[in-house]
Amino acid sequence: QGHLVESGGGLVQAGGSLRLSCVASGRNFSDYNMGWYQQTPCKGRERVARISVTGDYTDYADSVKGRFTISRDTAKDTIYLQMNNLTPEDTAVYYCAALDNDYQPYPFTPYWGQGTQVTVSS
Numbered sequence: 001q002g003h004l005v006e007s008g009g010g011l012v013q014a015g016g017s018l019r020l021s022c023v024a025s026g027r028n029f030s031d032y033n034m035g036w037y038q039q040t041p042c043k044g045r046e047r048v049a050r051i052s053v054t055g056d057y058t059d060y061a062d063s064v065k066g067r068f069t070i071s072r073d074t075a076k077d078t079i080y081l082q083m084n085n086l087t088p089e090d091t092a093v094y095y096c097a098a099l100d101n102d103y104q105p106y107p108f109t110p111y112w113g114q115g116t117q118v119t120v121s122s
Contacts, residue, residue, distance in 0.1 A: 002027025002110060004096050009116030017084045022096030022113055024077040033099040036070060036081045038092035039115070049081060050103050086120045093117050
C-alpha cells in the first residue's frame, strides 16, 4: 500500500522558517484528505493542520494559525507545511497522515509517515 515520507526538518532559530514536505511512495494519496501532526514527549501527538483532497479547504490548530500554511500539489502527490515565525514551542517531530472523509486519521501504518524533526532554538 506504499507509504509517506516527510522531509525538510532541521534546526532553526526562533523567528526563522522551515518548509516541510511529504511525498507519497508506492501508492497514490492524491484522493485523500491529508494532515500534519506534531508529537512531543509532553504533549503527545496533536493536529497541526489539515487539507482537503482538492486543497480548497484547510484548517489549523490555534497555536499555529497565521504562522503555518498547509498546501498540496496533486500532480506530485505531495503536501507541504510552510512554517514561519517559529518558536521553541514548535519543536517536535512532525508527521503527515492520510485522513478519511471526516478528516480523521487512519490508525494504520501506511497512512502515516516516519516523521521529521523540527528543533527551534531560543
